[in-house]
Amino acid sequence: MGLSLKYLSAMSSSEPKLMLKPQFFYLSHAQNIVIFFPSSFYTFLQLIFAASFLPKPKRCRLVRTMASTPSAGGTKVQKSEEEWRTVLNPEQFRILREKGTEWAGTGQYNKHYDEGVYECAACGTPLYKSTTKFDSGCGWPAFFEGLPGAITETPDADGRRTEITCTACGGHLGHVFKGEGFKTPTDARHCVNSISLNFTPANK
Ligand SMILES: [Zn+2]
Numbered sequence: 273m274g275l276s277l278k279y280l281s282a283m284s285s286s287e288p289k290l291m292l293k294p295q296f297f298y299l300s301h302a303q304n305i306v307i308f309f310p311s312s313f314y315t316f317l318q319l320i321f322a323a324s325f326l327p328k329p330k331r332c333r334l335v336r337t338m339a340s341t342p343s344a345g346g347t348k349v350q351k352s353e354e355e356w357r358t359v360l361n362p363e364q365f366r367i368l369r370e371k372g373t374e375w376a377g378t379g380q381y382n383k384h385y386d387e388g389v390y391e392c393a394a395c396g397t398p399l400y401k402s403t404t405k406f407d408s409g410c411g412w413p414a415f416f417e418g419l420p421g422a423i424t425e426t427p428d429a430d431g432r433r434t435e436i437t438c439t440a441c442g443g444h445l446g447h448v449f450k451g452e453g454f455k456t457p458t459d460a461r462h463c464v465n466s467i468s469l470n471f472t473p474a475n476k
Pocket residue numbers: 392393394395396397438439440441442443
């Protein structure tokens with residue numbers, strides 16, 4: 273939001289530059305014709321350049337609207353902790369919001385290998401494909417990579433482990449470990465709590 277406002281502010285401050293000399297051009301909405309009355313050749317070139325980007329005032333408004341709208345990939349699911357309490361059950365809240373860990377070997381997806389997609393249990397964002405899941409023997413579901421941009425990695429404060437969270441909502445998933453020697457394409461192990469995931473079968 274801060275960036276958007278900053279950007280809009282920049283847009284607003286730059287816009288008057290184009291409008292400073294309205295006597296130099298006239299924008300016809302009906303015929304979409306731009307007529308110039310330049311005072312110098314240099315101004316003429318400036319106006320041609322400006323007009324090539326802004327043939328109509330309407331186009332300008334469209335650009336500004338798009339610039340202030342977050343892209344789909346960067347959309348954040350933002351809720352207060354109280355709101356999360358109403359949509360998550362107590363165990364989901366303990367793990368997803370309070371960064372808890374389920375008991376090893378107890379999660380419903382630990383030994384689950386059906387074909388499909390694992391989504392964030394809090395916000396529904398697809399996180400892992402079943403084709404990246406492997407049996408690490410550690411007691412939790414393990415994946416060698418997440419869907420592009422879906423997982424955020426953050427070193428723990430003590431620097432010993434790297435936490436993984438859902439990029440969209442910030443929900444705690446587990447930790448990622450690298451270079452352990454697993455025979456997978458990335459040799460990374462996303463160790464994820466089953467309770468942080470929901471599975472959707474491929475044939476559904
Ligand atoms: Zn999420």
